[in-house]
């Protein structure tokens with residue numbers, strides 16, 4: 186079952202000291218040479234990135250994350266923000282020569298993974314603070330997958346990669362630091378008890394609730410470059426014990442009823458209900474009739490990526506009552522996410538993950554270039 190435990194932790198994951206880094210680069214140089222000799226059919230420019238011969242999920246789950254309460258604050262210098270913005274734009278434009286130069290300046294590393302008939306360019310740093318950004322060079326659907334609460338919401342990193350691969354999505358963004366890593370608070374509104382036990386403002390390391398992070402910056406670059414792309418934000422919630430068990434709470438991020446069922450989020454709720462036919466197991470924050478299930482209101486209304494892509498003029502402070510509908514906020518209990526965490530290599534054997542990939546594939550738009 187525990188395919189993640191057997192994953193070989195090699196390559197980019199273990200870099201620590203400069204000497205270690207130099208040692209680690211040696212196998213990549215070999216891999217690069219092999220790739221240059223064998224990879225003549227690859228798109229021009231890809232050869233500029235070292236190939237990592239490991240399953241992308243195994244590599245992702247081996248990355249470190251700054252733990253809770255380990256940082257004084259979560260501020261990023263303006264110069265670093267500007268370089269990072271340029272890096273994400275270069276990756277989106279598949280300008281690998283430029284991306285490499287920018288990554289070097291940022292202390293980011295770039296690698297190329299080949300799997301599922303696609304090539305994935307991955308940018309990450311060693312700090313455990315800043316996000317991992319992944320661009321699919323063979324994208325077919327206009328969708329961006331985000332996991333802002335890794336590692337706290339277990340299984341969401343694995344799920345982001347499964348969806349990136351299965352949907353042939355454009356890109357994925359995965360958080361670096363734990364959402365409670367910083368002891369400082371965000372300027373954005375909303376309350377949570379996840380870090381302290383009692384309700385408090387969101388920490389500034391909570392990238393779903395702070396517009397001044399590199400995670401949000403990557404989101405903005407992608408969502409504004411690909412103007413019709415749907416943004417999927419993946420989350421985990423604790424199990425509910427009373428009454429009807431709700432395993433999935435879906436929202437389009439807009440504080441309004443979606444009576445016509447026109448947004449991708451609402452369509453996903455109806456598609457999944459067919460696969461999960463216990464009443465209340467999957468609900469939508471935008472379907473009034475679902476309120477009878479008395480589910481917890483985990484609807485992503487304060488999520489800043491959702492507010493932004495819904496067209497909010499101040500994603501940090503104000504919610505939206507009307508929006509583009511380009512957002513899917515997905516809250517999931519452990520019965521769903523544990524499958525991704527424990528057995529990602531065989532994930533499509535399980536009915537709910539298979540239904541999620543299948544339903545989303547039918548709902549999110551194809552790329553028309």
Ligand SMILES: [Zn+2]
Nearest residue numbers: 334338420421
């Ligand atoms: Zn979350």
